[in-house]
Amino acid sequence: MTTPVLEVRGLVKAFPVGGGIFERLRFRKGQLLAPQKILRAVNGVNLSIAPGEVMALVGESGCGKSTVAKTIARIYEPTAGEIRIDGQDVSHLGFREMRPVRRKLQMIFQDPYASLDPRQRVKDIVIEPRRAQTGRTMSRKALEEEAVALLARVGLNAEQANRYPHQFSGGQRQRIGIARALSVRPKLIIADEPVSALDVSIQAQILNLMMDLRDEFGLSYLFVSHDLSVVHHIADKIGVMYLGFMVETASRDQLFNQPKHPYTKALLSAAPTVDKALRKPEIEITGEVPSALRLPHGCCFRTRCPLAFDRCAAERPALQAQPDGSSVACHLHDQTSVARSA
Amino acid sequence: MSETLLDIRGLKTHFHTFSGLVKAVDGVSFDVRKGEVVGLVGESGGGKSVIGFSILRLIEPPGRIEAGEILFDGEDLTKKSEVEIRAVRGGEIAMVFQDPMTSLNPVYTIGRQMDEMLQLHTELAEPARRARCIRMLEDVGISEAESRLNAYPHQFSGGMRQRVVIAIALLAGSRLIIADEPTTALDVTVQSQILKLMRRQISERGAAMILVTHDLAVVSEMADRIVVLYCGRVVERGRTEDVIAHPAHPYTRGLLDSIPRITDRQHRLRQIPGTVPDIRELGSGCSFRERCFRAQPLCAEKTPELAPVRQTLDAACHFPLEETKA
Amino acid sequence: MTPFLSSEFAFNYRRNLPAVLGSALLAVFALMAVLGPLLVLQDPYDVSQLELMDSFKPPAWLEGGDGRYLLGTDGQGRDVLASIVYGARISAFIGLTAMALSCMIGTTLGLLSGYYGGTVDSVIMRVADIQLSFPSMLIALFMMSAFGTGIVMVLIALTAVGWVVYARTVRGSTLSEIQKEYIQAARVAGLSDLQIIVRHVLPNVMTPLIVVSTIQVGTFILIEASLSFLGVGVPITEPSLGLLVKEGFDVLFSGIWWTSAFPGLFIMFLVFGINLFGDFLRDELNPRLR
Incomplete structure (x- = not known):
């Protein structure tokens, strides 16, 4: 078996919120304390991506999918868990040890406006990861030539490199962002909602470009998106997240044909579509996502789930392998109890 | 009505x-x-x-x-x-x-x-x-x-x-x-x-x-x-079912094709080439012609007017698309 | 130059009367400060050029005035206009140098504070808060009386007062910049914190600094003038505008008003010009206020 490009085990990311130490100082029962509020963004996520594979993370805002992506890219420090890039555990590498890893792992960002430094020329933006790798060993001229070649690959010309x-x-900005990620010829590209800020006609162009590049460079993608039709188009397998938990992982066809978790079903039926034939009777879910500052005990989805029962409040369901190869975290699909009752 | x-x-x-x-x-x-x-x-x-x-x-x-x-x-x-x-x-x-x-x-x-x-x-x-x-x-x-x-x-x-x-x-x-x-x-x-x-x-x-x-x-x-x-003009208008199922304007067609469909998955999406032109530099003619797969010389010369193409659908196109049989 | 002249910035400038007026005032003062010695007949600090006979001459247009001394003379026969021209050079030097110093220190602290946040931020910003809770004059006065006077001490005192504005401005812009994805992109590219700060954050927080710096030069000139007026500023051998006002003030009540009034008016117009121009820059460069 080949080593996965990316393997994540038990990833946890919690953000302390509430400001600096002076802002948090409180007197309580005669003691001077600085209590810390914790935002639990990611609560134990596992995933693995094989070379050339595209995995998508879907979910609504605040479900932790972007945090997973940015923690893997080591923009954030993981609170706990293991991140293996090409077999190497990078979860606690320092800045210097991390630099060679960045040659294998790059990122494409959501906002085509904020993700490019407005004060830099496009050619400098594109070549920045490469320059960080090579240090002073490459001449400025050689770097610029590479930048122009990269821009050409994503459909921009040499004259535009100086703008x-x-x-x-x-x-076009998103193309620049893609060229930047490609500059070090990575194995894995983490794409955080790369098309959600674009118009539909442009979105199709970028998705096509990303698929072409995957074939050309043998890339793997971790593709974060809230848009199920985009995910269906690009992903080989999909992970559905809710409140920092992975609630279901499955191959694309399994997920779209036989969704198992009630939340996955709700997501699929809520997504608007132009295909009339696809409009399904809806799984009515009400209300909104609870705060990640105070997670509900038991199953995180039970507060909105139409099928919730006693056990859901008492016990948090674990992600379990299903007979068809998918994994679901739901008491309705508990394999041990199924086995017992059978 | x-x-x-x-x-x-x-x-x-x-x-x-x-x-x-x-x-x-x-x-x-x-x-x-x-x-x-x-x-x-x-x-x-x-x-x-x-x-x-x-x-x-x-x-x-x-x-x-x-x-x-x-x-x-x-x-x-x-x-x-x-x-x-x-x-x-x-x-x-x-x-x-x-x-x-x-x-x-x-x-x-x-x-x-x-x-x-x-x-x-x-x-x-x-x-x-x-x-x-x-x-x-x-x-x-x-x-x-x-x-x-x-x-x-x-x-x-x-x-x-x-x-x-x-x-x-x-x-x-x-x-x-x-x-x-x-x-x-x-x-x-x-x-x-x-x-x-x-x-x-x-x-x-x-x-x-x-x-x-x-x-x-x-x-x-x-x-x-x-x-x-x-680009500031109506290119197509009509009943929802008609526009979605049988658009007459190539732009509407292109928009619909750009949406990834869950029903049929192709390796590549059909995309509209190019980008929206700078609205300050629009000359005469159809503003969509440079991205249009049906564009002909007439499209650059004359701005198409909105006209009925079918009973419930108007489009501003010199060469509107036929109703497709689904 | 043509693309600049036809830019929106230049267009708005031409239509903004206060901005044109302010920058015209500034241009006149700048010319005076640079070309000063060539414009006036007398070097007021060369004793050999002074005529004691000509002391306390009123301005030229008044009775008893002398054509050689347009704005009159002081008690030692010094031409008031010449003193102003030489004083303006000193004031401008102090204002600009103090601006540069406090900009460097404040920007560095603001960058560190905004970028690293946490305890670094808390400490720097609380010091800034304490600093801001004292009137800036009081701090300067205290420092001058504790550590002595002289141009260097004036500069140190002004920097001690001025860094806070820069630190706060830079910290604010830094906080909003580091939220943006291009900073995260730089991190993914493998840049160190220092590289990110220097290459990415600093260039993007510069714009508000231009505005702050303009206004700060005016403020520094005023504070320096006040310090010198109170006698803890520059030494008598290098009289700034403020010192001129003070010197003239001693004889103000004996009817000799011109020796202090003209330097005072000059300071007023100088700072007025700076502020008019600074306001225009702020409106133009700060998109949030539009």
Whole structure:
């Protein structure tokens, strides 16, 4: 078996909130304390991506999918858990040890406006990861030639290399972001909602480009998105997240044909579509996502789940392998109890 | 056919910016009938939001309504004085924006903001106003409405805030609601709740709605008729089923093809090449011709006019697409 | 130059009368400060050029005035106009140098505070808060009386007062910049914190600094003038505008008003010009205020 490009085990990320130490100082029962509020963004996520594979993370805002992506990219420090890139555990590498890893792992960002430094020329933006790798060993001229070649690959010309980001449209900026990620020829690209800020016609262009690049460079993607139709188009397998938990992972066809978790079903039926034939009777879910500052005990989805029962409040369901190869975290699909009752 | 409520004829809204004249809306005509939802779709730069703002005369300099008529119940809104139009805003015509936080005032309670609307547009006394506010909140699916009246906007989640905004919009008995990307900032599960709510409230009250959005899937589920905009002009308009199933304009076709379908998965999506042209540098001819797979020399010479292609569908194209047999 | 002249910035500038007036005032003062010695007939600090006979001459247009001394003379026969020209050079030097120093220190602290946050931020910002809770004059006065006077001490005192504005401005912009994804992109690219701060954050927080710096030069000139007026500023051998006002003030009540009034008016117009121009820059460069 080949080593997965990315393997994540028990990833946890919690953010302390509430400001600096002076802001949090409180007197309580005669003691001076600085209590810390904790935002539990990711609560034990496992995933693995094989070379050339595209895995998508879907879920609604606040479900932790972007945090997973950015923690793997080591923009954030993981609170606990293991992140293996190409077999190497990088979860606690320092800045210097992390630098060689960045050659294998790059990222494409959501906002085509904020993800490019407005004061840098496009050619400098594109070549920045490469320059960080090579240090002073490459001449400026050689770097610039590489930048122009990269830009050409994503559909921009040499003359545009000397411009600043504000002279480009959203779609073109996203192409620049993709060229930047490609500059070190990574094995894995983490794409955080790369098309959600773009118009539909441009979105299709970028998705096509990403698929072409995957074939050309043998890339793997971790593709974060809230848009199920985009995910269906690009992903080989999909993980559905809710409140920092992975509630279901399955191959694309399994997930879209036989969704198991009630939340997955709700997501699928809520997504608007132009295909009339696809409009399903809806799983009515009400209300909104609870705060990650105070997670509900038991199953995190029970507060909105139409099928919740006693056990859901008492016990948090674990992600369990199903007979068809998918995994679901729901008491309705508890394999041990199924086995017992059988 | 039901009665026409709003009739926009040849609307032109231009922005005189430093870098040139932006013809954001350039000769747009469509109508809205009572009890109907009309979807305005198009990509950014299409001018769809500017139309909404033009109807309520919320265009600030350097923008200006240059020409056209906006007939609401037969009265031309472009000719009304500032005082008269203020009575229309929030009264006869209400608006729901994308970001509910900007349309609610953070320093006043929900109750006060709702009450203000009723004070402005009705003659009701205090207890009656309060009762109406409570009923309205219940109608939009907010539980414990009475105590929620004393809450501030920040105490609500995004979806709840949008419900409140919709409640305010419906409160004064508006006959037309302009919803500008009302669910774009919301999650899908919340979006479907809000869309259903809006649909139900519109039909129950016999009001009409203009739904401004970039999302074809949303309009196809919500709207009775669709108006497709490109570079400030209507390129296609017609009944939703026809526009979605058999579009006549290549741009509409391209938009529909760009959406990844769950039913048939291809390795590549059919994409519209290129990007939206700079609206300041549009010459004569069809503004879509450079991205169009059917473009011919005529398209550069003559700007196509909106003309009936089929019974329920108009398109502005010299070479409209045939009705496909599905 | 043509693309600049036809830019929106230049267009707005031409239509903004206060901005044109302010920058015209500034241009006149700048010319005076640079070309000063060439414009006036007398070097007021070369004793050999002074005529004691000509002391306390009123301005030229008044009775007893002398054509050689347009704005009159002081008690030692020094031409008031010449003193102003030489004083303006000293004031401008102090204002600009103090601005540069406090900009460097404040920007560095603001960057660290905003970028690292946490305890670093808390400590720096609380020191800034304490600093701001004292009137800046009081701090400067205290420092001057504790550590002595002289141009260097004036500069240190002004920097001690001025860094806070920079630190706060830079911290604010830094906080909003580091939220943006291009900073995260730089981190993914493998840049160190220092590289990120220098290459990405600093260039993007510069714009508000231009505005702050303009206004700060005016403030520094005023504080320096006040210090010198109170006698704890520059030494008598290098009289700034403030010192001129003080010197003239001693004889003000004997009817000799011109020796203090003209330097005072000059300070007023100088700071007025700076502020007019600074306001224009702020409106133009700060999109949030539009």
